[in-house]
Amino acid sequence: MLELHGVHKRFGELHVLRGIDLAVARGSVFCVIGPSGSGKSTLLRCINLLEAPDEGRILLEGTEITGKGSRDGIDFVRRRVGIVFQQFNLFPQRTVLGNVSLAQEKVLDRPADEARAKAESLLRRVGLGDKIDEYPERLSGGQQQRVAIARALAMEPHVMLFDEVTSALDPELIKEVLDVMRELADEGMTMVVVTHEMGFAREVGSQVVFMDEGVVVEQGPPQEVLERPRNERTQRFLGLVLEH
């Protein structure tokens, strides 16, 4: 479904991604863990072309998406890859319903009533059926993040990217978002999840990828990487994270 070969990314002098190779099969849930600055977010942003890799190739469903600077390449990616951000990034001047239906109407050219119906059903699915006419500022963080998930799902993506989506939430609001993500995984969505939630990675992830300083240090099923990490850096990171 998604392949990365030798992906490098620099920001000026900073070499953030130093050769990433990854193969994400359809229906798998890749949980990417690692310290801050390891390049996890940059990795996600390269997958949906918010950043353009400096070297290497990325293939989505067999089609190469890097090196295609043209609009067509970017459209191809953005209509198949959805992303949910740590800061939600909901559109404040639109209602919840408006947020979920806007891109359907403008990008997919769906008629307004069809977009609205789909938006309502998705919002009900994430447990926000009664909030469709509210404005984002009146919702809790967990509710806003679930709207963001619905908004991305409305475009019917083939892959969903999650960039530390619970890191900005109060602890009691994290579960509701992880539950939605778990259901999504159970339904077979291909997901790449950057997270610090080790419990989620253990229970829902099919592969755990530990990144440090721009490279994949270790990768494997959660039982291996999280319980019996082979690499010393992985062990150190997990020791620190699991301490508290």
Added chain:
Amino acid sequence: MDVIIEQYFDVSLMIDEFDPVLDGFVQTILLSIFGGVLSLLWGLVLAVLRQLPGRAFAPVRAITIAYIDAFRGIPLLLVLLLISGSFGALALEGVIPRAIGIPTFLGKPDPFWYGVMGLTITYGAYMAEVYRAGIEAIPNGQMEAARSLGMSHGQAMRYVIVPQAVRTVIPPLLNDFIALMKDTSLVSVLGFVEVVQAGRDVQSEFFNSSALTLGALFFLVFTIPLARLVDRLISGQQARFQRAQAGPA
């Protein structure tokens, strides 16, 4: 003291000359409305042009920036005189269309439209900078979210960025509008009778400034409430911003 009141607040003169001064002020309002609306629109166009991304649009950005710098850098009076001095001749020589060179829309004489043009050209530049500040204040995450959903830059600007930006810059835009309203008085040098010219005509006839005082009062009837409106809008925005920062309920 009596002399001051007689010179500036001769009420009977104000009453006698009320109609011509009011007529002049109606012209002031018309200039303000046409100039204001057009410069609000033109300013938005300039701001969007200035923001067009990518190397292909670099010349467009450069020209827009040059325009904005130029017309924020020279006095409105100069612009008005440049237009009125030569547009007629340019039209007669066929360099520019007659409708622009010698404009007479809606029965208004050409100095009126030269005035509207000058105000639009100049205040458009100021408003463009206000819009730009509003656009740049929108967090990057908004554009990223919109683009990630598949919207083009244009769609993201139109449906996500600009609607937010415009809401936040209404107070400074209103301030610019108040300034524009006062600057309509410069159109008087083109021989157009708005409120200042009307007041001057009375002043030169009666050697008394009361008609000008009356004109000033007409201005205050509009500018003071507008200024209070701006204050209320700003404090409303502050309150909402602080609520948003404090987090959800």
